Amino acid sequence: MNVTLLKNLLVLSVIFTAAVQVFSQEQPSTNKKINFGYSRNPAAKPQNPPAKPNGQTAAENNKTEENKTAQEKLNPETKTEEKFESRSVAQKTLDVAKRASTKALPPTEIYKVGIGDVLFISLQNAPAKASTYFTVLNDGTVDYPLAGEMVTVSGLTTDEIEEVLQSKIKIYENPQVSVKVREYASHSITVLGLVEKAGEKFLQREAIPLFVVKAEAIVQPKAGQITIRRANSQIETLDLKDPKSDEVLILPGDIVEFGLSETNAGNSSEPQFYYMGGDVVGVGQKSFHAGLTLTQAILASGGLKKSNVKKVVIRRKNAEGLLIPSEYNLKD
Secondary structure (H helix, E strand, C coil): CHHHHHHHHHHHHHHHHHHHHHHHHHCCCCCCCCCCCCCCCCCCCCCCCCCCCCCCCHHHHHHHHHHHHHHHHHCCHHHHHHHHHHHHHHHHHHHHHHHHHHHHCCHHHCCCCCCCCEEEEEECCCCCCCEEEEECCCCCEEEEHHHCEEEECCCCCHHHHHHHHHHHCCCCCCCCEEEEEEECCCCEEEEEECECCCEEEECCCCCEEHHHHHHHHCECCCCCEEEEECCCCCEEEEECCCHHHHHCEECCCCEEEEECCHHHHCCCCCCEEEEECCCECCCEEEEECCCCCHHHHHHHCCCECCCCCCEEEEEEECCCCCEEEEEEECCC
16 A cells, blocks of 8 residues: 555656646746836927028038038138128228218318329338339329329329229239328419518418418518419409418419518618529529619529520519519520
8 A cells, every 4th residue: 555655646746747847838938128117208209390590401501501611612712702802892982981081171181193293102912012103294194014004193182093003903902002292293382572481382282271371481570461363363462460361272373472561562661672583593582772683683693503594584563463574685
């Protein structure tokens, strides 16, 4: 009976072992992930990015910027041209402002170049920065080589001449030209009479007030009136004691003579004068006495500078106050 029981226990043990093996083979071996109380967020649906103000998306805009940058790399002259154009616009604006300001200025504050003036012309952005003096010729032009032709400058201000030269110079990009007047020789007046410094004077403006002429010529205290003979033959007589006379404008070509007032003109005790100019040693005002000859007048002026001088011109006032010339042969 014990043997039978042992056999039965052995059989049950074998069956149990086999059953365990079969059960373990039927279980899935896949490892499952564990979720601790929350689920994974669902994948966000792709959305179109907001459009830029110009209608492009961010990606398109970035691509456009990249293309622009690439284009600038391929064409490095693009930015240079834009800068040059910007400078050109600024320069044109400045030129317009200069012209407007020049037109608004009174004649006492501007100067228009004329025949005989000497100009100093400098090209600032030239490699050697060459600067040269140029004389305005009788036809009103200067021979400026870089312009390629004769340039008319007479009647223009230095600012206007700069503009003309800049437009004609082609060998330099955006030429920077500077023009200055070094010698004034075209705007002349003649000062005569009771002054310490008589003779020809050159103006540095289109007109100057009378008080400037008085200061430079040093008018003598006994002078009481002034006679102005204009280039158009008009004659003006002014009382020097009138304060308004100081503001009268003197123009190129005028003859300004300082004399005695009408009340003192007939006083025989007042000294009289004549004036010498030209090729004599001593020019200016000389004392006059009755019976003075032309030879004596020349000798009183120190004599002639040149021995080959053949003629002399005497200018005398007529009844209208105009200077009438008379020519004489010195040998006679």
